[in-house]
Amino acid sequence: MAQQRTQLWAAEADIDEDIDLNLAIGTYAQNDYEEASLQQPIADATLQAMQAHLSQQNAFAQIPDAVKAFIVHFHQAVLDNNLAEITIAYESGWNKFTEKFYAKTEWPEAELIAPLVNDDPIFLILYRELYYRHVYSRLQPNIDDRFHSFENSCELFNYLLNSDGPVQLELPEQWLWDIIDEFIYQYQVFCSWRSKVKSKTEDELVMLAEGGPQVWSSYSVLNVLYSLMQKSKINEYIAAQREGKSAEEIAEIVGEYGQRPLYRQLGYFSIVGLLRVHVLLGDFTLALKVMDNIELNQKSPFTRVTACHVTTYYYVGFCYIMLRRYPDAIRTFVTILNFIMRMKQYHTRSYQYDQISKTADRMYALFAMCHALSPSRLDDNIANIAKERFGEQYAKMSKGGEDALASFEELFLYACPKFINANSPPYDDPAAIQSLLAPPTPAEASAVDGSSQLDATHRHLQLFLSDVAAQSQIPTLRSFLKLYTSLGAPKLANFLDADEEEMVQEMMVVKQASRSFSRVPGSSSPGLLDGETITTSDLNFVIAENMVHITESTVGRRYAGWFIKNTERTQKILDDLKTMPLPATRAPGQPQQQPQQQHQQQGQRESKKVGWAKTA
Amino acid sequence: MAATWIKPSTRPEPIEDLVSGVDRYNPSNVSILEDYLYHQIRSEEYDLLANLAILKLYQFNPDLYNPDVVINILIKALAASPLPDFNLCISLLDERTHPSTLDEPDPLPSTLPQLKTLQSLLFRCRFPAFWATFQSEEFENLRDNYTVEVAGFENAIRQVAIRAVKATFTHITSERLGSYLNLSGNDLTSYVKGLGWTIDSSNGTITVPPNPDNQIEATVVQEAIKLPQLSKVISHAVKA
Numbered sequence: 001m002a003q004q005r006t007q008l009w010a011a012e013a014d015i016d017e018d019i020d021l022n023l024a025i026g027t028y029a030q031n032d033y034e035e036a037s038l039q040q041p042i043a044d045a046t047l048q049a050m051q052a053h054l055s056q057q058n059a060f061a062q063i064p065d066a067v068k069a070f071i072v073h074f075h076q077a078v079l080d081n082n083l084a085e086i087t088i089a090y091e092s093g094w095n096k097f098t099e100k101f102y103a104k105t106e107w108p109e110a111e112l113i114a115p116l117v118n119d120d121p122i123f124l125i126l127y128r129e130l131y132y133r134h135v136y137s138r139l140q141p142n143i144d145d146r147f148h149s150f151e152n153s154c155e156l157f158n159y160l161l162n163s164d165g166p167v168q169l170e171l172p173e174q175w176l177w178d179i180i181d182e183f184i185y186q187y188q189v190f191c192s193w194r195s196k197v198k199s200k201t202e203d204e205l206v207m208l209a210e211g212g213p214q215v216w217s218s219y220s221v222l223n224v225l226y227s228l229m230q231k232s233k234i235n236e237y238i239a240a241q242r243e244g245k246s247a248e249e250i251a252e253i254v255g256e257y258g259q260r261p262l263y264r265q266l267g268y269f270s271i272v273g274l275l276r277v278h279v280l281l282g283d284f285t286l287a288l289k290v291m292d293n294i295e296l297n298q299k300s301p302f303t304r305v306t307a308c309h310v311t312t313y314y315y316v317g318f319c320y321i322m323l324r325r326y327p328d329a330i331r332t333f334v335t336i337l338n339f340i341m342r343m344k345q346y347h348t349r350s351y352q353y354d355q356i357s358k359t360a361d362r363m364y365a366l367f368a369m370c371h372a373l374s375p376s377r378l379d380d381n382i383a384n385i386a387k388e389r390f391g392e393q394y395a396k397m398s399k400g401g402e403d404a405l406a407s408f409e410e411l412f413l414y415a416c417p418k419f420i421n422a423n424s425p426p427y428d429d430p431a432a433i434q435s436l437l438a439p440p441t442p443a444e445a446s447a448v449d450g451s452s453q454l455d456a457t458h459r460h461l462q463l464f465l466s467d468v469a470a471q472s473q474i475p476t477l478r479s480f481l482k483l484y485t486s487l488g489a490p491k492l493a494n495f496l497d498a499d500e501e502e503m504v505q506e507m508m509v510v511k512q513a514s515r516s517f518s519r520v521p522g523s524s525s526p527g528l529l530d531g532e533t534i535t536t537s538d539l540n541f542v543i544a545e546n547m548v549h550i551t552e553s554t555v556g557r558r559y560a561g562w563f564i565k566n567t568e569r570t571q572k573i574l575d576d577l578k579t580m581p582l583p584a585t586r587a588p589g590q591p592q593q594q595p596q597q598q599h600q601q602q603g604q605r606e607s608k609k610v611g612w613a614k615t616a
Numbered sequence: 617m618a619a620t621w622i623k624p625s626t627r628p629e630p631i632e633d634l635v636s637g638v639d640r641y642n643p644s645n646v647s648i649l650e651d652y653l654y655h656q657i658r659s660e661e662y663d664l665l666a667n668l669a670i671l672k673l674y675q676f677n678p679d680l681y682n683p684d685v686v687i688n689i690l691i692k693a694l695a696a697s698p699l700p701d702f703n704l705c706i707s708l709l710d711e712r713t714h715p716s717t718l719d720e721p722d723p724l725p726s727t728l729p730q731l732k733t734l735q736s737l738l739f740r741c742r743f744p745a746f747w748a749t750f751q752s753e754e755f756e757n758l759r760d761n762y763t764v765e766v767a768g769f770e771n772a773i774r775q776v777a778i779r780a781v782k783a784t785f786t787h788i789t790s791e792r793l794g795s796y797l798n799l800s801g802n803d804l805t806s807y808v809k810g811l812g813w814t815i816d817s818s819n820g821t822i823t824v825p826p827n828p829d830n831q832i833e834a835t836v837v838q839e840a841i842k843l844p845q846l847s848k849v850i851s852h853a854v855k856a
Contacts (some may be wrong), residue, residue: 031696218676219641226638284673285665289622289636322707324700421710422675437763454709463703464733501744504792507781508741512698515783515829529622540832544787545821551834560841563848571852 008504008542029455030356047152050211056112067097068116071127075117078169078374087172092108094130098138106139107131122169125159136189143204146190147245153183160266165258170418173265176244177305180269183224190216192421207442210426221277225270232267238293260415265371268294268301272312280461284319288528293350294528296528298334306343310336314363316528318417321366324467326374327536333367334382364389364413369411372397372404374516374536400475408468412461419456465608474510481539481550489546507543514539621699626661628652640669643677650685653692660768662692664701665715671708683724687762690731695736695772700778723757730758743777743796757807778811784831790820 070093077085093584098107110124110131117123132149135141139148156179160167163339194208194216214220233254240250278287294300296316303309313336320329340360368386372394387394393407464561480495481487493500514537519528541550623632632650649670654661666687673679686709693701716789737746746794749755763769777796781788790808800806808815814823824830 131706222641230638280671281675283668284707284712285668285704286672289665322700322703324698324703423678425709459709460707463706466736467703467739470736501792501795502742505741505743508784511741511784511829512741512780517699542832543785545789548830551832553835553837555837557841558839560839560845564845567849568852573851 059108060112060115063112067101067108067345070111070423071113071116072098075120075123075271078123079120081168081170083170084173086170087174090172090175091455092460094388095148096112101229102134103138122159123179125152125156126171129179131181133178134185137184138184141189144209146186146193147207147211147215149186150190153186153224154615157227159173160263161224161227162574165264166260170262173305174263174307176265177269177308179226180225180266181311184221184273184280186417187216187221187277188420190281191424192418194424197423204411205427208424213424218281222274224573225277228263228270229267230273231257232263235265235293237264237267258397266577269305269308270307272302275315276311276417279315279319279417281422282456284536287315288323291528296335306356307352310340310359314359315417317363317366319528322464325517327376327534328369328376329370329514330376331361331502331519333370337363337367337382337385361389365411365415368394369397370509373468374513376536397538398475400472402472405469406473407467409461409465413457416457416460419460421456470509471513472515475507477506477510478537479540480554481541481548485550486549487548489543489548494549504543507541507548511541565616617647622660622665624663627663627666631663631666635665635827638787640672641676642837643673646670646673646677648674649790650682653685653688655677656692657766658713662696664693664696667692667820668704668708671705675708675710682760683722686724686729686768688729690728690771691763691766694731694735694738695769695776696814697735702731702735726843727758727762730755736778738773741777741780742779743798746773747795747798759824774798782824782827786830787821790815790822795829 012154015485066382071088074086074089074093077089110128111121113127114124117127128149132141132145132152135145136149194435200208237250237258245253251259254264258267260438274290275287276282278290279450291312294302296313302312313332315328317332317336318325320332337360340356362387364382367382368390371383371386375398390411393411396407397401397411398404476496480492489504490500493503494501498506515533516536516537518534538553539550541548542548542555628636630648630825634648638643652663652666653670654668669703670685671689674686682840688703690705693705696702710771724761733749734746737743737749750759774797781793781796790804793805805815810823813825815821816823
């Protein structure tokens, strides 16, 4: 009521005003009448509303014109489903304006710019998605931001999944991936923020008690991802493609949602999203199982979005590490790190490049750990870079023994994903929260302190370290075994200053460590969990009663590649020489006669040259 | 082997649908999976992914938590060493922040360290130490209340030892093997015969049958030059 009245006298400031103006005029008489009769009590409220509206008008006026124009243009592109324009606006436009005007502050609120876009709810939802993404990445989100961003995400997915039939929107792939990525990222930071009970203010505790369990709950996140997968029937689509079904059959299998690229891409990215969520919750087998239908090679669709590509390989490699499948992990990391190295020259766009470099760095750390645990002669290039970057830790880890553990811990904490707890602390139960905040005994206090901050990460770290500790003697033993072809067990025990029986058992561990489950390249089954037992070490041994027999497998000299390369190069040089014209030599001072002479000379030389080629 | 690890042949159809689909998140299905676990315990079967599904339901629904089920799952996973099963189960055991909804005190915090000790001994192939620890007084609770229910637990652990021995030895003395299996004398002889291994009765040496792991030979990995690599060179020579 008061709103409409003020809108009338400040009508000039708004851009598309026609409709509103008519409405306002139509009810003006009524407003006036009501105003008159309720003069006193409303005065304050209207005054405040007017002031709020004034400040809003001010804020609106402060938005630079360039930004306003950009928003209108962006909106138009979205309405027209003009994919090329949307891509440009999204990738370069938004970032440009962020850098220029909003590097340290938030973009204008959605309500402020709503008049520019005719209050289009869909565009406003998308705008809010970008707005909150900016808040989370550049600024510190407060509890309101967190709750509202969750609501916005729910609205967006609701719109996509629960409208009557598939929506007609088209968005670039990069944006779709970013939506899913950001959704999971906000979920993850919320969970880690939520588990820090001690640092909450009174208000926050109240808000968490009321809204807590629903906001960013694990079930709702999983629900969104699974629904996207099911609606788009992405798994059936991939299976049908692999079987080579025709386009009509595929269209029938995937239904009306699956045919639209928007849903298909969202479904595809949801699979990668699920991989990530399961790793964060500690379920590594399920994470790999979810990826059953996606082939990890350079031709898969997810490679089209670089960030998605890198993320996938990082999480798959990490799962393999936790499954003790170090050769598989090494192979995964080598593939992606090679790709990133080649890609570095082309993709130096700011925001993505930073994140990809950071992930690459963590992968080098993980690679160094795996290589220390399961040395193999794979890709020396990557191994060299990893050694450069993490030289000190790598040296300690390869030697084994006590120091190694500290290095493993350091690198693991640096490189692991930010694990989360599936459940929140019991904010809705005040007694429980009190006991968490003010534990009765000092022992519990220290347990709560340490555990609430890092507990999921800590748990996984401990599991990993216990594996590593079990293998810490192996490098020493291996170095001894390398020196002999057969060795008596008592003698070996003497070298190591260890009890013979202990040592024999340790040998069994060495043998065990040199066998690993691994995916055999070229195998037909697409699942990532499949594999066979393979040997990972060159050193092999057997114990016959008390005698240890040792063999080592070596790699013969590889000469073929070098010879072939040089042969081809020589041939190329030869070919070039044959077809190259001889250089014309010009004696100074006789320019006119020279050309004729040269021509003759060249002719002679050329005939000679031809002769030469024939004899070759 | 991976195929049976992911999907054991003994897994019934409804469980397969449950584990592979979205229904695994439905809390009301937890009793089906728990019954399946007890079936595994009684009939010496083992299904890792189904058990992990139970733990995941506990992760999301703390009020469903049943410590006995968790302990039984961990015991079953012990017998799978050196596969990472035990660690995978622990990864899913979140910190319990909610006040306990159980009638009796939670036995998990006291048994978990014991189970972890046993697992670490198994992973490090310290079999005699394993048996000694397992038979000790502290572990009485574990033995009397839990492992006694799991059919064939001791044999399953013996299988772990056998796997390690098979890979490392071609001949092994019976005392050594006996200490690994916690068997001696006639028990040992009959067990070994049951495996199909031969005992040389004169000096008590047991021969381990050949398998890919304990047959070693020095190999030189030769380079295999394939025709396509030479195609450019050959075609060039033909052209000239």
